[in-house]
Amino acid sequence: MISALWVMVGISLLLGAVLGYSAIKFKVEGNPLVEKIDAVLPQTQCGQCGFPGCKPYAEAIAKGEADINKCPPGGEEGIHKLAELLGVEFKPFGEGAGPRAKAVAFIDEQTCIGCTLCLQACPVDAIAGAAKQMHTIIASECTGCELCLAPCPVDCISMQPIEENIGNWKWQYPAIPIVQVNPR
Amino acid sequence: MRQLHKFHGGVHPPTHKEESTRTPIAQAAIPSKLVIPLHQHVGNRAVPVVQVGERVLKGQIIGRPDGRLSSAVHASTSGTVSAIEMQVVAHHSGLPDLCVTLIPDGKDEWIAHSGVDYKQTPHTELRHILRQAGIVGLGGAVFPSDMKSYSNKHKIKTLVLNGAECEPYITCDDLLMRERAADILRGAEVLRELLYAEEVLIGIEDNKPEAIAAMRQAVQDDKHQFMEVIAVPTLYPGGGAKQLIRVLTGIEVAAGVRSTEMGTQCFNVATAYCVWRAITFGEPLLSRIVTVTGNVDRPQNYEVLLGTPVSELVKQAGNKPDTNRHIMGGPMMGVDLPSGAVGVTKATNCIIEASPALFPPPPPALPCIRCTRCADVCPADLQPQELYWFAKARDFGKTQEYSLFDCIECGACAYVCPSQIPLVQYYRFAKSEIWQREQEHQAAEIARERHEFRVLRLEREKQEKAERLAQKERAAVAAKPVAPTPAPALADPNADPDDTLQMRIDAAVARAKEQVAATEPPKNTDALTPQQQAEIAEIEARRAKFHEIASHAGADDESPKQS
Structure with missing residues (x-):
C-alpha cells in the first residue's frame, strides 16, 4: 500500500518536472495567432483599420479589441479568411467602407517642391527623393495605401488605378451566355 | 529497331493536314505594313532601340533583349518605322501591347551580317549569337533558345528534336522537314554540341511519311553519326515535349521537374533550322513558316515575315467571305485572334480561317455525368x-x-x-x-x-x-583642458549636464572673444600711396559733381509732372 503510494508520488513528481522543464524549454515567444492573422492581412500598412499598420491591427484582432471587417484592401476574401482562421462569423464591410480599385500613387513632378513630407509618410519607403529634389514613386513597391496624399502641401500626388494589361490579365470564370429562346 | 514507349491517354481528332501539304512552301509577299510586337517570347519584353521615322534595314535589331530571360526583335525587312505604340496583339486577352509599326520600302535591303564556324567558336559566344538573333522555340512555347542550350548543371544524354506536329491542320514543320531537312539536321548538330548530348532522336508522327523519308535521307547524306529519325504513332498530343520525350526515351518527366534534370532536352525542328541560319549565316529570326488553311481557296504553307498582318496573309491564300474569325495555332489549343490586324509572331505556326460551317459554335454545356x-x-x-x-x-x-x-x-x-x-x-x-x-x-x-x-x-x-x-x-x-578653467572637467569627466553646458557656453564665449581680438579686420584705405590718394580725391570730387547734377535733374523732372 505504502509502496504503491510512493510510486504514484514519484511518477507525478517526475511528470511534473518534465512538464515544467518543457514549458520553459519550448516556450513560444509572442502570440502565434498574431503572426497567423498578420499573414492574412494584405500588408498595405495603410491604417484604414484605425491602427498604425497591419501588425498592430493583427494584435488588436488577436486580443479581441478589433472587428475583422476593418481592412478594405483585403477585400471580402480577406474577411472570409480571417473568419475561418478565428472561427467566427463572416462580417460584411460597413456602409461605404468596402474595398476600392487597386491603385498606385503618382507624383506630378512639375508641381512637386521637394518637401520630403511624403517620404516620411510612406510606410514601405516606396518614394525616392531628397530635400528640394523632385520626388517620384517607385510604382512596383507602392501598396496604394494613400498615406502620402494628405501630407503633400501642394497636392501633387494622385492615385492612378492599375489598368488591365497583358501582364496582369487573367482568365474569367467560364460564363454561360444567356440566350432568349422564346421571344414574346 | 528502337523500343518505343507510350504516354497515357490521347485522342485521334481528324487531322485535316492533306489540304495544306499539296503545294510547296510559298514566299508570302511583303505586306503594306508590318506590325512587330516587342514581346514575342517568354520573359521580359524587348526594349525598343529605334525612333519613329528612322529608316531600318532588314535584320536590324529594333528591340534589344531586356534582362537574362529575354530575346531580341528585328526589322523583318527594310523600311521606315512609322510608330512605336500599343496595338492589339495575338493573345487570348485581346489587349494591346507595345509594337513597332514598319512601313516596308520594298527594297528588302539587308544589314551587314556574317556567320561563324560553330566548331571554332566558344559556346558562350554561340549562345550570345542566338540571343541577339532572337531565336526562340518555334513550336509555340517561344522560350529563348539560348537559355535552353546549357548543360552545365545536368548531363544531357538525349537531345529530342520535335517534328511530331500533332495538332490538326498544322503542317508547317512537315513542309519544312520535306524541303529543308539538311539545314534542320545541321542546326540540331550545333545544339547537340552546345548540350554535349550523346544522341539526337528526331520524333516525327507516322502520318508524315514524306518528311520522315526526307529527314532519313538527310541523315544518310550528311553522315550524321548520333542522329536517328524515329516514326512515332499519330496520337494527339504526341507533340507535347513531355509526351514526345516519354515516347522516345521512356523517361517520364515528373511534376515540377525540368526535362534537363532527367537528361533530356527538347527542341522543335523549326528552331533547329533557325539556329543553323543564325550561326552560319548570321541571319536573325525574321520569318517563319505559317500554315494558312481552313476556310480559304488555296490552303498552303507560306514563309511569312514576322509582323505581317494576318488579314494580308490570308488574302494571299484566298480567304472566303463567310470567314468569321481567325484562329492562331490549331483547333485544339489555338488562340482566337482579336482582329485581322495583328501581326504574325514567332509563335504563329498556323492561321485557320474559321467559318460557322467549319467550326460550328459549341452546343451549350450540360452537367458533368462523371x-x-x-x-x-x-x-x-x-x-x-x-x-x-x-x-x-x-x-x-x-x-x-x-x-x-x-x-x-x-x-x-x-x-x-x-x-x-x-x-x-x-x-x-x-x-x-x-x-x-x-x-x-x-x-x-x-x-x-x-x-x-x-x-x-x-x-x-x-x-x-x-x-x-x-x-x-x-x-x-x-576638449575642455585647452579652455581657461580646465580643472573641474579633468577632475570629473562625468560632470552633470548643467556643468557641461555651462562650460561649453563659457568656452564658446572665450573663443569668440579671442577671435574678435585676433582678427581686427584690415581696411583698404590704410597705407595708400600718394598717387592712390590723389585718385580717390578725384573720384570723390566727380561723385559730388554728379550728385549735384542729379539733384537738379530731379527738380527738373518734378516740375513737368506737376504742370
Missing part, C-alpha cells in the same frame, strides 16, 4: 473531372492538390466530353486565379519586409542621432 472519359484520355494522367469540379467551386487549394499545374491545356478532355463542357477554360481560370494570389502574396511579403525594415531604420536613425549628440558632448568635455 463518366471519366476525360481521365481516360488525359496525357498528363490527371483527373480532369475532379479538377473541373474544384475549379468550378473555386476551391483552388484542392485543384492544386490534384496537380492542376501539370495540365498542359491540350484540350483532349474537352474534345471527348459528352457534355461539351469547356473544361480547359475552367483550368485556365483556376490557374490564373492561383497565379494572381501567389503574386499578391509575394507583394504582401515584400511590403511587410519593407515596412519592418523602415521601422528598424527609423529606430536606428534615432539611436544614431542620440549617439552623435552624446559623442559631441564627450568631445566637448575632452
Whole structure:
C-alpha cells in the first residue's frame, strides 16, 4: 500500500518536472495567432483599420479589441479568411467602407517642391527623393495605401488605378451566355 | 529497331493536314505594313532601340533583349518605322501591347551580317549569337533558345528534336522537314554540341511519311553519326515535349521537374533550322513558316515575315467571305485572334480561317455525368473531372492538390466530353486565379519586409542621432583642458549636464572673444600711396559733381509732372 503510494508520488513528481522543464524549454515567444492573422492581412500598412499598420491591427484582432471587417484592401476574401482562421462569423464591410480599385500613387513632378513630407509618410519607403529634389514613386513597391496624399502641401500626388494589361490579365470564370429562346 | 514507349491517354481528332501539304512552301509577299510586337517570347519584353521615322534595314535589331530571360526583335525587312505604340496583339486577352509599326520600302535591303564556324567558336559566344538573333522555340512555347542550350548543371544524354506536329491542320514543320531537312539536321548538330548530348532522336508522327523519308535521307547524306529519325504513332498530343520525350526515351518527366534534370532536352525542328541560319549565316529570326488553311481557296504553307498582318496573309491564300474569325495555332489549343490586324509572331505556326460551317459554335454545356472519359484520355494522367469540379467551386487549394499545374491545356478532355463542357477554360481560370494570389502574396511579403525594415531604420536613425549628440558632448568635455578653467572637467569627466553646458557656453564665449581680438579686420584705405590718394580725391570730387547734377535733374523732372 505504502509502496504503491510512493510510486504514484514519484511518477507525478517526475511528470511534473518534465512538464515544467518543457514549458520553459519550448516556450513560444509572442502570440502565434498574431503572426497567423498578420499573414492574412494584405500588408498595405495603410491604417484604414484605425491602427498604425497591419501588425498592430493583427494584435488588436488577436486580443479581441478589433472587428475583422476593418481592412478594405483585403477585400471580402480577406474577411472570409480571417473568419475561418478565428472561427467566427463572416462580417460584411460597413456602409461605404468596402474595398476600392487597386491603385498606385503618382507624383506630378512639375508641381512637386521637394518637401520630403511624403517620404516620411510612406510606410514601405516606396518614394525616392531628397530635400528640394523632385520626388517620384517607385510604382512596383507602392501598396496604394494613400498615406502620402494628405501630407503633400501642394497636392501633387494622385492615385492612378492599375489598368488591365497583358501582364496582369487573367482568365474569367467560364460564363454561360444567356440566350432568349422564346421571344414574346 | 528502337523500343518505343507510350504516354497515357490521347485522342485521334481528324487531322485535316492533306489540304495544306499539296503545294510547296510559298514566299508570302511583303505586306503594306508590318506590325512587330516587342514581346514575342517568354520573359521580359524587348526594349525598343529605334525612333519613329528612322529608316531600318532588314535584320536590324529594333528591340534589344531586356534582362537574362529575354530575346531580341528585328526589322523583318527594310523600311521606315512609322510608330512605336500599343496595338492589339495575338493573345487570348485581346489587349494591346507595345509594337513597332514598319512601313516596308520594298527594297528588302539587308544589314551587314556574317556567320561563324560553330566548331571554332566558344559556346558562350554561340549562345550570345542566338540571343541577339532572337531565336526562340518555334513550336509555340517561344522560350529563348539560348537559355535552353546549357548543360552545365545536368548531363544531357538525349537531345529530342520535335517534328511530331500533332495538332490538326498544322503542317508547317512537315513542309519544312520535306524541303529543308539538311539545314534542320545541321542546326540540331550545333545544339547537340552546345548540350554535349550523346544522341539526337528526331520524333516525327507516322502520318508524315514524306518528311520522315526526307529527314532519313538527310541523315544518310550528311553522315550524321548520333542522329536517328524515329516514326512515332499519330496520337494527339504526341507533340507535347513531355509526351514526345516519354515516347522516345521512356523517361517520364515528373511534376515540377525540368526535362534537363532527367537528361533530356527538347527542341522543335523549326528552331533547329533557325539556329543553323543564325550561326552560319548570321541571319536573325525574321520569318517563319505559317500554315494558312481552313476556310480559304488555296490552303498552303507560306514563309511569312514576322509582323505581317494576318488579314494580308490570308488574302494571299484566298480567304472566303463567310470567314468569321481567325484562329492562331490549331483547333485544339489555338488562340482566337482579336482582329485581322495583328501581326504574325514567332509563335504563329498556323492561321485557320474559321467559318460557322467549319467550326460550328459549341452546343451549350450540360452537367458533368462523371463518366471519366476525360481521365481516360488525359496525357498528363490527371483527373480532369475532379479538377473541373474544384475549379468550378473555386476551391483552388484542392485543384492544386490534384496537380492542376501539370495540365498542359491540350484540350483532349474537352474534345471527348459528352457534355461539351469547356473544361480547359475552367483550368485556365483556376490557374490564373492561383497565379494572381501567389503574386499578391509575394507583394504582401515584400511590403511587410519593407515596412519592418523602415521601422528598424527609423529606430536606428534615432539611436544614431542620440549617439552623435552624446559623442559631441564627450568631445566637448575632452576638449575642455585647452579652455581657461580646465580643472573641474579633468577632475570629473562625468560632470552633470548643467556643468557641461555651462562650460561649453563659457568656452564658446572665450573663443569668440579671442577671435574678435585676433582678427581686427584690415581696411583698404590704410597705407595708400600718394598717387592712390590723389585718385580717390578725384573720384570723390566727380561723385559730388554728379550728385549735384542729379539733384537738379530731379527738380527738373518734378516740375513737368506737376504742370
